[in-house]
Amino acid sequence: MVTDDQVSKAINELLVPGVGRSLADLNLLKSIEIADNKVTVTVADAAIGPGTQEWIRTKIAAAVEKIADGIEITTEFVEAKPTEVNQVEKVVAIMSGKGGVGKSLITGLSAVALARQGKSVGILDADITGPSIPKMFGMKTRPIGSQSGILPIISHLGIEVMSINLMLENEYDAVIWRGPVISGAIKQFWEEVLWGKLDYLFVDLPPGTADAPLTVMQTLPVNSVIIVSTPQDLASMVVRKAVSMAQKIGKPILGVVENMSYLEIPETGKRMELFGKSRGQEVADAASAPLLAQLPIDPKLAALCDAGEVEKYSTPEFDAFSKELNKVLNHTD
Numbered sequence: 001m002v003t004d005d006q007v008s009k010a011i012n013e014l015l016v017p018g019v020g021r022s023l024a025d026l027n028l029l030k031s032i033e034i035a036d037n038k039v040t041v042t043v044a045d046a047a048i049g050p051g052t053q054e055w056i057r058t059k060i061a062a063a064v065e066k067i068a069d070g071i072e073i074t075t076e077f078v079e080a081k082p083t084e085v086n087q088v089e090k091v092v093a094i095m096s097g098k099g100g101v102g103k104s105l106i107t108g109l110s111a112v113a114l115a116r117q118g119k120s121v122g123i124l125d126a127d128i129t130g131p132s133i134p135k136m137f138g139m140k141t142r143p144i145g146s147q148s149g150i151l152p153i154i155s156h157l158g159i160e161v162m163s164i165n166l167m168l169e170n171e172y173d174a175v176i177w178r179g180p181v182i183s184g185a186i187k188q189f190w191e192e193v194l195w196g197k198l199d200y201l202f203v204d205l206p207p208g209t210a211d212a213p214l215t216v217m218q219t220l221p222v223n224s225v226i227i228v229s230t231p232q233d234l235a236s237m238v239v240r241k242a243v244s245m246a247q248k249i250g251k252p253i254l255g256v257v258e259n260m261s262y263l264e265i266p267e268t269g270k271r272m273e274l275f276g277k278s279r280g281q282e283v284a285d286a287a288s289a290p291l292l293a294q295l296p297i298d299p300k301l302a303a304l305c306d307a308g309e310v311e312k313y314s315t316p317e318f319d320a321f322s323k324e325l326n327k328v329l330n331h332t333d
């Protein structure tokens, strides 16, 4: 007689098409019952359309058959919504007051850092009018789903991503929507995407302190915020506004990342402070939070982002940031 463990191990080797994670990782595996030479597997159907259900049924039958020849195998699907199965441990929003300081990049790098440490990670791209996450990860596939929800797209490292860009016919199409529609889309990304079990979901916010960031703060269970700034005078001034917004809404600030802190001249190794003297510590002090990193302007990084290969990035500065990020995230556990 096969055991529960053997059956669940066999089932968990199957990766759900479209998202490439197991039923257990997606939190869809409800139960396995073994009795009288019969195995009954119950699976939640959140975001799983009829075609994928059939695939799962066939694959489960084949996988169990292999370890228990001649046993009768039934797979039953029960109705569920993504909100009923999603189990996201921590939601971290990346914000800044100003545009173009590297929020999306820091969101991507934070996800890469934790995925490399073996955590299950997702990115919700809440920048509806200027989405940039899919390009950074080289994603072009359209998500699939069902009446009840939609499956995220998965990166090489296994990071789940949902972005409006993945849904558009052409990635260059402009999204011209008004505030309430944008807020609705962000809410849907949280409620109707099958994120499954995640250690961390990073939310890439659009610039500013207007509608969309407020929607995210109010409709998603954001646990903490990472603030991104650059050394520019104006940037750090507007960043202080973001700090004050996070404080007003009562979200703890996990840390501050100063991006584009300096440029290292390859020939001499000399550091040029292109945007002026570093103000990272000042901003961190204003936020009463640690300074997580001072990342340089790195042409290699920009090139990797353009090529959709951000996951290949590796430098000592990035490694140091990964360690700091892991430290502060564990502190708040």
Ligand SMILES: Nc1ncnc2c1ncn2[C@@H]1O[C@H](COP(=O)(O)OP(=O)(O)OP(=O)(O)O)[C@@H](O)[C@H]1O
Binding pocket: 098, 099, 100, 101, 102, 103, 104, 105, 106, 127, 130, 132, 205, 206, 207, 259, 260, 295, 296, 297, 298, 299, 301, 302, 305, 306
């Ligand atoms: N440290 C860096 N080194 C090199 N290029 C960088 C760095 N940080 C950001 N960039 C590049 O600068 C551009 C802007 O970065 P990014 O899109 O992350 O900013 P953002 O704050 O999300 O902008 P927006 O406010 O428009 O959403 C991107 O092309 C990115 O690749």
Ligand SMILES: [Mg+2]
Binding pocket: 103, 104, 105, 127, 130, 132, 204, 205, 206
């Ligand atoms: Mg951005």
